[in-house]
Amino acid sequence: MRCPWPLASILAKIIAVTPPVAPFDRSAVHFDDRGLVTAVIEHAQTGEVLMVGWMNEESLARTVDAGVVWFWSRSRARLWQKGESSGHVLAVRKIFLDCDGDTLLVKAQPAGPTCHTGSRSCFGTPGGGMLDALEATVAQRAALPPGAHSYVRRLFDEGPEKIAAKLREEATELGAELASGAPGRVVSEAADLLFHLMVALGSRGVPVADVLGELDRRFGTSGLDEKAARTKK
Numbered sequence: 001m002r003c004p005w006p007l008a009s010i011l012a013k014i015i016a017v018t019p020p021v022a023p024f025d026r027s028a029v030h031f032d033d034r035g036l037v038t039a040v041i042e043h044a045q046t047g048e049v050l051m052v053g054w055m056n057e058e059s060l061a062r063t064v065d066a067g068v069v070w071f072w073s074r075s076r077a078r079l080w081q082k083g084e085s086s087g088h089v090l091a092v093r094k095i096f097l098d099c100d101g102d103t104l105l106v107k108a109q110p111a112g113p114t115c116h117t118g119s120r121s122c123f124g125t126p127g128g129g130m131l132d133a134l135e136a137t138v139a140q141r142a143a144l145p146p147g148a149h150s151y152v153r154r155l156f157d158e159g160p161e162k163i164a165a166k167l168r169e170e171a172t173e174l175g176a177e178l179a180s181g182a183p184g185r186v187v188s189e190a191a192d193l194l195f196h197l198m199v200a201l202g203s204r205g206v207p208v209a210d211v212l213g214e215l216d217r218r219f220g221t222s223g224l225d226e227k228a229a230r231t232k233k
């Protein structure tokens with residue numbers, strides 16, 4: 001049976017209700033003479049800048065209370081909820097105010113591409129950190145035809161066993177350098193390991209944002225407590 005609800009809208013609802021926005025002091029915000037403040041929206045896990053918009057007091061209040069981003073549109077002179085037509089809402093995780101109180105940094109979880117062009121970010125893709133760029137490169141190489149002149153494509157051709165073996169080999173090499181190698185060797189082997197980890201994640205279709213999200217979830221929990229909670233399951 002076909003599901004009558006679009007998946008994106010269900011996901012948006014789940015993302016929008018959990019977890020709540022961290023406490024934020026609205027009274028410290030300095031709105032300009034038009035009653036506006038700049039809001040920079042950043043991906044909660046990857047730190048990628050997704051878009052920049054304007055908020056007035058009402059849109060900020062709605063953003064904090066509803067836990068999804070609301071802007072003030074200067075061109076249409078009205079409040080608008082990001083994703084109100086596309087379903088690609090931005091679920092707010094944390095809000096920070098800059099040092100002089102006139103710019104907001106909103107860490108949010110996007111329910112889909114943020115830009116109306118279909119790009120993940122209004123500043124193009126990939127606009128995030130090195131791991132995002134690596135993920136995009138791995139995906140691009142994986143889309144090449146089998147046998148194409150590409151190291152990543154060759155690993156994909158050789159299959160999951162070979163990719164897993166390569167990951168173990170790189171981890172072993174890093175381990176050896178950690179014991180006695182020069183700092184430059186440790187850096188080089190750590191880079192090899194991270195690169196092959198990105199290939200391995202790509203081969204399973206696991207987004208790096210999910211891995212970073214899991215780290216974010218654990219952040220602030222003692223590693224020993226986190227481990228104990230896992231073994232009880």
Ligand SMILES: [Zn+2]
Binds near residue numbers: 115121
């Ligand atoms: Zn855009």
